[in-house]
Amino acid sequence: MTLVEAHGVGRRVELPDGSRLDILQGVDLVVEEGDRISIVGRSGSGKSTLLNLLGLLDAPTDGELEFQGRDVRRLSSGARDRLRGSEVGFVFQQFNLLPGRTALQNVQTPLLYDRGSGFWQRERLAREMLERVGLGARLEAKPDRLSGGEQQRVAIARALVRKPKLILADEPTGALDLETGAEVMSLIESVADESGAALVTITHDLAIAARSNRHLRLVGGRLEPLDAAPSAPAVPAPGTLASSVDPALDERLTA
Amino acid sequence: MIRALGRAATGAVSTIVEAGEELRIHRGRVLLSLVGVAVAICALATVVAAGSIAEQAMREQQERDGGRPATYQIDLSGMSGPLDPATAAPAWETALARHGIEFAARSAQFMTDVQFADGVVSTSIEAVDPDYGPMRRVQPILGEWFADGDAGRLAPAVIVNENFWERLGSPPLETHPTVQFVGAEPRTGVVVGVVENRGQWDTDPWAYLLFDDAEALMAPSPDPMFGGLYVTYAMWLPEGDAEAIASSVVDALELELAGVDVQVSQYRTDYAAYGDDPFAQLKLVIGGVAAVVLLLGALGLLTIALVTVRTRIREIGIRRSFGATAGRVFFSVLMESVVGTFLAGVVGVGISIALVRSPLAAMALNTDDVQDLPGFPVEAAVVGIGAAVLVGALAGLIPALTAVKVKVIDAIRF
Known part of the structure; x- marks a missing residue:
């Protein structure tokens, strides 16, 4: 099933001096259920903007963008919010856990916006999800008491609950x-595998990019496919990143 | 249909749950930001309550002077001076009975000699009917006001002022202290009550006697200078029909006194006779002070709420990324403000009640002189809590709108 279909999508912003900046131009992308897509690119190439468009956090200024067959630009703000809440899960670089709330409360947060049984069963579902990511013993821990890895696992549980x-x-x-x-x-992938969800990863890390089955590159706001799939590297030991990445992929990324 | 209703109900419950959880999580900050509001509401409620007590004190004072609304006075005077009380009495009784008037009292003031331990003193006596007490809010500080059974006692009941009582040696009323009225027809009275002096200027002894008992002490013949004894005939009437009843009583008296040299007239004596609310100015001042106090509290809250929303932009963005609609965010921020100020209002009113009931407030407001001391006025509590909620809604509106305008992408990176 097709989740996202983008044809000629562009995103333009107006700068304070009145000039216009095209952050994305002519992006064509189809995301199917179960896809594993990595998008790489230099800073400022438009990676996060594309992710925001895919996640219904933003709307394109050009082109057509459909989410589960619905034209995103025709959806009301509220409908877009609800669709995002039920169909999209975000995992952020800085985790973005809500401060002052326990791991359990953080994972329950998306379920507060579920108008179905999820809301009423939010505590059980959040508990099960945290157990699934190996944090069954840290339910009541607040973000400032969790390590970086634990915080990201809470963020994953929250994104997938x-x-x-x-x-x-x-x-x-x-x-x-x-x-x-x-x-x-590995955790994100295994949880995504279980639910059959598509995973779109934006990364600078070539080793992470290599784990996907579709590789895309953003250059100056344009999305390009990478010609050859890199071989998935093994988990590198600290300090051995360079040798773990396919030299050919590295060359293409930095070209 | 049922499913849609269920989803709507879940949405409503989850919105309230979320707002409640937000309030719980931020309780420390919310409490701090609401200190100003609680103080403002406390001041507001205290000002309203104290104003109500002050108004009651003023009202009672005016009722002592001019009677309770609506008090009408009947004047019975002829060409040769005031009508003789003995002639007037049957007509007065008949007119009152015909109109079913519950409270009515005659009163007259005259001087008589009283024997004190240090000599005979010419003393002012106020002859009154028993209803005079409730009509003019006369309440003894010791003993009791006259009862109906006191009329016709062999030793007339006497209620004296503090000066009189002290001059008697401040005897306990349980010992039934007596008073010697000397004059043409000496009599012995028994002190049954003591009333306060009328003010610091009131340094002479004076006393109340029942009208019928006092008649024997009154001057038997008209005063060569001032004419006969001037008797005041007063009625306390229901406010709505007072004018019509008073006119009808005048008609009845004219009928009863037909052929007697007398002119019957009536006029209203209580403070409410003047139409305008005599407490309007006091209420205006109190209201003005309360409004300024509340405005300052609201400004403080608004400032803190705005600053708080700016620090929570990232959090709002995160919530939006997980499906929170703009409406949810708006409601959550607004609810936080409204629920917070409601609680601050309850606390403020609670402190205000404690303040108004404290001995310090009683001293400041001189509540000892107030007979019908109002409890903490319900309107002060309602105004206080209502104002708190209104302030919360208004002060929460701007931050809530600010929160809704947050761009999700910018907020997450904030």
Whole structure:
């Protein structure tokens, strides 16, 4: 089933001096259920903007963008919010856990916006999800008492607790060490596998990018496919990142 | 249909749950930000309550002077001076009975000699009917006001002022202290009550006697200078029909006194006779002070709420990314403000009640002189809590609108 279909999507912003800046131009992308897509690109290439468009946090200024067959630009703000809540799960680089709330409360947050049985069963569902990511013993811990890896696992549990069809991960391992990053990615992938959700990962990390089955690159706001699939590297030992990445992929990324 | 209703109900419950949880999580900050509101509401409720007590004190004072609304006075005077009380009495009784008037009293003031331990003193006596007490809010500080059974006692009941009582040696009323009226027809009275002096200027002894008992002490012949004894005939009437009843009583008296040299007239004596609310100015001042106090509290709350929303932009963005609609965010921020100020209002009113009931407030407001001391006025509590909720809604509106305008993407990166 097609989740997202983008044809000629562009995103333009007006700068304070009145000039216009095209952040994205002519993006064509189809995301199917179960897809594993990585998008790489330099800083400022439009990666996060694309992720925001895919996650219904923003609307395109050009082109057509459909989510589960519905034209995003025709959806009301409230309908877009509700669709995002039920079908999209975000994992952020900086975790973005709500401060002052326990891990359990953080994971319950998306279920507060569920108008079905999820709201009434939110505590049980959140508890099960935290147990699933290995934090069954840290339910009452607040973010400032959790390590970086634990915080990201709470963020993953929160992103997946409503069983979204599309998981959008924005530099999910950017704030973690290599080993923890690899563990976190394995966790995201296994949970996504279980629910059949598509996973779109934005990353600078070539090792993380190599774990996907579709590889895309953003250059100057344009989305391009990478010609050859890189071989998935093993979890690298600290300090051995360069040798773990396919030299050909590295060359293409930095071209 | 049922499913849609269920979803709507879940949405409503979840909105309230979320707002409640937000309030719980931020309780420390919310409490701090509401200190100003609680103080403002406390001041507001205290000002309203104290104003109500002050108004009651003023009202009672005016009722002592001019009677309770609506008090009408009947004047019975002829060409040769005031009508003789003995002639007037049957007509007065008949007119009162015909109109079913519950409270009515004659009163007259005259001087008589009283024997004190240090000599005979010419003393002012106020001859009154028993209803005079409730009509003019006369309440003894010791003993009791006259009862109907006191009329016709062999030793007339006497209610004296503090000066009189002290001059008697401040005897306990349980010992039935007596008073010697000397004059043409000496009599012995028994002190049954003591009333306060009328003010600091009131330094002479004076006393109340029942009208019928006092007649024997009154001057038997008209005063060569001032004419006969001037008797005041007063009635306390229901406010709505007072004018018509008073006119009808005048007609009845004219009928009863047909052929007697007398002119019957009536006029209203209580403070409410003047139409305008005599307490309007006091209420205006109190209201003005309360409004300024509340405005300051609201400004403080608004400032803190605005600053708080700015610090929570990231959090709002995160919630939006997980499906919170703009309406949910608006309601959550507004609810936080309204529920918070409601609680602050309850606390403020609670403190105000404690303040108004404290001995310090009783001293400041001189509540000892107030007979019908109002309890903490319900309107002060309602105004206080209502104002708190209104302030919460108004002060929460701007931050809530600010929160809704947050761009999700910018907020997450904030």
